Amino acid sequence: MKLIYQKLFIPFILLQGLLFAHCQVPCGIYNDAARIVQLQEDFATIQKAMNKIKNLSLKKDATSMNQMTRWIMTKEDHASKIQEVVSDYFLTQRIKEKPKGPDYVLYVNQTTILHQILVAAMKCKQTVDPGKVKHGLKLIDSFINLYFDAHGKDHIQKLSGSN
Numbered sequence: 001m002k003l004i005y006q007k008l009f010i011p012f013i014l015l016q017g018l019l020f021a022h023c024q025v026p027c028g029i030y031n032d033a034a035r036i037v038q039l040q041e042d043f044a045t046i047q048k049a050m051n052k053i054k055n056l057s058l059k060k061d062a063t064s065m066n067q068m069t070r071w072i073m074t075k076e077d078h079a080s081k082i083q084e085v086v087s088d089y090f091l092t093q094r095i096k097e098k099p100k101g102p103d104y105v106l107y108v109n110q111t112t113i114l115h116q117i118l119v120a121a122m123k124c125k126q127t128v129d130p131g132k133v134k135h136g137l138k139l140i141d142s143f144i145n146l147y148f149d150a151h152g153k154d155h156i157q158k159l160s161g162s163n
Contacts, residue, residue: 091111
């Protein structure tokens with residue numbers, strides 16, 4: 001039994017991050033617009049969770065406390081998803097390092113905005129302030145303007161259903 005444990009379970013645990021992250025092969029299969037829409041949906045879920053937490057915190061019964069805990073976990077989960085997409089997808093795979101030159105300023109601006117999105121997601125974990133969500137969404141809009149051309153922006157609008 002111990003041998004089975006060592007041969008199956010331990011490798012699974014060690015490879016778990018690789019199994020569930022974007023492939024990083026590189027596979028060449030990217031959908032940047034879909035990732036942006038997902039980030040926007042994650043911030044919207046965080047906003048809903050914040051509202052639920054505020055309302056449920058006014059109640060003292062066990063069911064409300066249970067539901068509040070679940071909304072807190074949901075908020076944390078979606079903030080972590082934002083951080084994962086920004087770090088594992090955009091920063092490590094999509095934004096290519098640029099040497100000093102004409103594209104360097106764009107590179108610095110894109111990476112700076114992505115860092116700020118990471119911080120905004122962290123701030124959403126730490127508080128129930130809806131201003132943190134609004135700030136995160138504004139940062140995503142800024143990134144969209146820096147990263148996407150007109151066709152990409154149109155694709156985002158179609159995916160999000162906001163034609």
